[in-house]
Amino acid sequence: MSLNGLNSLYREVILDHSEHPHHKQSLSSATNKITLKNPTCGDVINLEIKLDGDKITDIGFTGEGCTISQSSASMMTDAVLNKTTAESLEMAHIFSDMVMGKEHSQADLDKLGDAAILSSIMQFPARIKCATLCWWALRKSLGDEDDD
Amino acid sequence: MDKQLQQIRKDFPILNQKVNDEPLVYLDNAATSQKPNQVIDEVVRYYKNDNANTRRGVHTLGERATEEFETARQKVQQFINAKESREIIFTKGATDSLNLVASTYGEDNIAAGDEIVISIMEHHSNLIPWQQLANRKKAILKYIGLTADGQLDMEDAKKKITDKTKIVSITHASNVLGVTNDIKQLAQIAHAHKAIMVADGAQAVPHMPVDVQDLNVDFYAFSGHKMLAPMGIGVLYGKADLLKVMSPYQYGGEMIDFVEKYQSTWTDIPWKFEAGTQNVSGAVGLGKAIDYLSSIGMENVENYEKDLVAYVLPKLLEIDGLTVYGPHDADHHSGVISFNLQNLHPHDVATALDMDGVAIRAGHHCAQPLMKYLNLVATARASFYIYNNKQDADELIQAICDTKEFFKV
Known part of the structure; x- marks a missing residue:
């Protein structure tokens, strides 16, 4: 019996974000709001963004979910705060490609900050949706509905 | 043992x-059971030796396939102690069985203001068909609650089931709470108010003896795949006198008597509810699974x-x-x-x-x-x-x- 394999998924930084999520709060002056659910597990994310022009000047999330979904949302809010919508959406696409196992450059991964650590989710196919829910919420709230 | x-x-x-x-x-196992060699081999044997479409051809394989399909029906009848084999309808699974009842008996008999009573512990398959039927008919959907330790509150059941109630549909065994409900008593309450009793037996039939005549249910639904049989085969038991007067579920081949350009008549039960080519290998596998469980x-x-x-x-x-x-x-x-x-x-x-x-x-x-x-x-x-x-x-x-x-x- 061994849970050693779990260490690649539940890295220290992921557990830290899950236990002490960043930006887990409702915004008083959000310009964009969205609620997304993962119907298979009941995870819910309410994502709120304050846009000033095309720059994300504040971001917050509420809702509930597993360690992976909570830490992913926390890391995402860190990554996109003070970025433009174009930069944020590019990051969302990089993240999506990364967890699906597509090729990505180190420079691209660096843009994601802590969130890049979730590339380990590839080894746990059943959990990919947990990691991507918040990024889908970001894309939808910014009007990017492309499937890929 | x-x-x-x-x-x-x-x-x-x-x-x-x-x-x-x-x-x-x-x-x-509450999601699906595994299959023993005996069932897997039986499905292979059917396809290697006897596969043909049922109730159509006059050739030998067609006769064999038909006979094996009907033998499986008799095995199901005996397994749940139904009075007659024509009270056993083959479906895709418990979900399909419950949808069948809601969209035939329910569609025929529910009117605005009627009540349908289910419980808060129902699986979506025994909830949404009734919820949507109630919405279509402007009927009222009522939920029986739970006791503090998660059992069905029978006192609440007695209050919720009234003379306005036409259908009571409750799970025999919960897929979450691990409780088994007193379907026999619920049927008595339902019948005292002239309502029919439907039971979802998906989590019960694989695990305990079930006697539909003793329970006195009007309809009883379960799946093969949770009781060692292949996926895609299930059963709806229904009392013959109810099945006979119900509208068909789906229309197509094998469920007709005569078809003319603008009118059709339906064949007898159970085939009236089995439109199109059936899951014969699934039924044969279910028959073998029943043999396996019965031997234990x-x-x-x-x-x-x-x-x-x-x-x-x-x-x-x-x-x-x-x-x-x-x-x-x-x-x-x-x-x-x-x-x-x-x-x-x-x-x-x-x-x-x-x-x-x-x-x-x-x-x-x-x-x-x-x-x-x-x-x-x-x-x-x-x-x-x-x-x-x-x-x-x-x-x-x-x-x-x-x-x-x-x-x-």
């Missing part, structure tokens, strides 16, 4: 493998699982920070055990247990209204069957303890 059950593991080839480098401990004896199956629950439930309850839902008394708990570990999300629990080779379910178990009623988002669920043993139970407990240690909860 125990010895016989100890030996049956060898009949299930899928159990003999490693998952994540650990021996597989399959505890997701359903009372023995029930007692064996009771012993397992009596062994594992106290051990689970001893784990600090673990919450078991439903009754904590093993005598009142089936082999379906839902739990949570502190505030750790059940998906994290299920991933961790999977790394230890232990397969459990995590999520809302297709019972979102129940989850909301219990103020839960989701739970983990371990569910046992005849090929599980005390060693599996020990592996589960150990994996949970490993998980606690890993996540420091």
Whole structure:
């Protein structure tokens, strides 16, 4: 019996974000709001963004979910705060490609900050949706509905 | 008896493998059961020797296929003690069976203001068909609540079922709470108010003796795949006098008597409800699964699982920070055990247990209204069957303890 394999998924930084999520709060002056659910597990994310022009000047999330979904949302809010919508959406696409196992450059991964650590989710196919829910919420709230 | 059950593991080839480098401990039987060699071989034998379409051709294979399909029907009839084999309708599964009742009997008999009574512990398959029927007909959907320990509140049932009630539909055994409901008494209450009684037996028929005449239900639905049979075959039992007057479910081949350009007449029950080519190999496999279970004896199956629950439930309850839902008394708990570990999300629990080779379910178990009623988002669920043993139970407990240690909860 061994849970050693779990260490690649539940890295220290992921557990830290899950236990002490960043930006887990409702915004008083959000310009964009969205609620997304993962119907298979009941995870819910309410994502709120304050846009000033095309720059994300504040971001917050509420809702509930597993360690992976909570830490992913926390890391995402860190990554996109003070970025433009174009930069944020590019990051969302990089993240999506990364967890699906597509090729990505180190420079691209660096843009994601802590969130890049979730590339380990590839080894746990059943959990990919947990990691991507918040990024889908970001894309939808910014009007990017492309499937890929 | 125990010895016989100890030996049956060898009949299930899928159990003999490693998952994540650990021996597989399959505890997701409430979702689907594994299949013994006897059933797998029977399906192969059917396709290798006898496959043809039923009730059409005059050739020999067609006759054989038809005979095997009808033999499977008789096996089901005897297994649940229906009065006649024509009261057994083959479906895709319990979901299909319940949809059939809602969209035929329900569509024919429910009017605005009528009441349909279900319970808050229903699986979505015994909830949404009635919810949507009620919405279509402007009928009223009522829910029977639970007692403090998660059992069906029979006092509430007596209040909710009234003279306006036309249909009562309740699960025989819960897929979340591990409770078994008194369908016989519910049927008495329903009939006293001239309502019909429908039971969802998906979690009951695989695990205990079921006698539909004794329960006096009007309809009874279950799936083959949870009782060792292939996926895609299920059963709806219905009393013949009700089935005879009901509208067909689907239209097409094999369910007609005569078809003219603008009118058609329907053939007799049960075939009136079996439009199109049927899942004959599934029915043949179900027949074999029934043979397999009958050779063990359903009372023995029930007692064996009771012993397992009596062994594992106290051990689970001893784990600090673990919450078991439903009754904590093993005598009142089936082999379906839902739990949570502190505030750790059940998906994290299920991933961790999977790394230890232990397969459990995590999520809302297709019972979102129940989850909301219990103020839960989701739970983990371990569910046992005849090929599980005390060693599996020990592996589960150990994996949970490993998980606690890993996540420091």
